[in-house]
Amino acid sequence: xxxxxxxxxxxxxxxxxxxxxxxxxxxxxxxxxxxxxxxxxxxxxxxxxxxxxxxxxxxxxxxxxxxxxxxxxxxxxxxxxxxxxxxxxxxxxxxxxxxxxxxxxxxxxxxxxxxxxxxxxxxxxxxxxxxxxxxxxxxxxxxxxxxxxxxxxxxxxxxxxxxxxxxxxxxxxxxxxxxxxxxxxxxxxxx
Numbered sequence: 001x002x003x004x005x006x007x008x009x010x011x012x013x014x015x016x017x018x019x020x021x022x023x024x025x026x027x028x029x030x031x032x033x034x035x036x037x038x039x040x041x042x043x044x045x046x047x048x049x050x051x052x053x054x055x056x057x058x059x060x061x062x063x064x065x066x067x068x069x070x071x072x073x074x075x076x077x078x079x080x081x082x083x084x085x086x087x088x089x090x091x092x093x094x095x096x097x098x099x100x101x102x103x104x105x106x107x108x109x110x111x112x113x114x115x116x117x118x119x120x121x122x123x124x125x126x127x128x129x130x131x132x133x134x135x136x137x138x139x140x141x142x143x144x145x146x147x148x149x150x151x152x153x154x155x156x157x158x159x160x161x162x163x164x165x166x167x168x169x170x171x172x173x174x175x176x177x178x179x180x181x182x183x184x185x186x187x188x189x190x191x
Contacts, residue, residue, distance in 0.1 A: 002044040011062055014053065021051035022076035022095070027058045027071045036072035036089045043095040044088040072181060084115070086140040094138050116141035117169040119156055126178040127166040133180065137189050141168075 005011050005023070014021060018177060026041050027035035044052040057063045057071050066082060074095075076084040115191055116134065118141050120127035134141050146153040146165060156167050160174045168175040170186040183189065 001048060002041045004111060005053050005060060005062070007060060008062065010056070011060075011150060014051075015077070015080075018051050020076070023050055023075050023077060024052075025057045025063045025066075025068050025071050025073045025075075026054055029058065030057060030071055032089050033072040036074070039090060040074070040095060043092040046092070047096070065158040069174050084140055085142065090140075092133070094140070096138070114139070115169070115171055116187070117144055118142070118150060119144050119146050119167045119169070121145060121147050121165050122127070122176050124165050130166040130168060130178045130183075133178070133183065139187055139189070142182055 009127070016074075019154075022040070024036060026037050028034070040052060040054065044050065055062055057068070063071075063073070065087070068085070070087060072087070072089060074086045074090070075082050098125045116139060118130055118134065119128070120131070120143055122145065131141070131143065144152045146156065153163070155163075156165075156174075157163055160167060160176055162176050164176065166178060168183065170183075173186060175186065
């Protein structure tokens with residue numbers, strides 16, 4: 001069941017007493033936030049064993065602690081740290097997939113979470129195809145528009161030697177272009 005966090009001390013208690021939880025940062029002033037909140041509530045109603053919380057970022061200043069600069073944003077918190085951050089409105093199915101496939105058992109038995117960042121530009125059709133493919137496979141990702149973030153564009157050139165987008169950073173490995181086979185391999189997509 002979705003619960004609302006009213007202050008920092010309540011959040012600190014949750015961190016100490018809960019092994020894994022999901023927390024949505026939202027604002028009553030953002031229509032996308034309210035849509036994300038509604039979808040997360042539906043997810044929570046179906047997954048009663050998962051601890052799911054929401055906090056109004058306009059009222060409780062927890063977002064700065066996690067570097068959250070835009071809402072809606074959801075964090076998956078486990079093993080005493082943030083495991084994943086997902087920005088934007090997501091579907092119930094997306095949250096379900098995040099819950100079931102983000103933590104992957106590695107060979108030593110520990111949990112591994114994929115960190116996926118897609119570098120895009122607004123006029124790029126292959127960027128849209130990459131994002132659509134990730135969404136179809138319920139892969140959480142963060143999008144960085146290089147036209148609005150010149151520093152990110154410079155970093156991409158430094159890391160990959162390429163200027164073009166899309167470029168997808170999966171756990172530190174760069175995939176240039178919309179390369180389904182490479183995405184499937186790195187993310188464990190059966191395709």
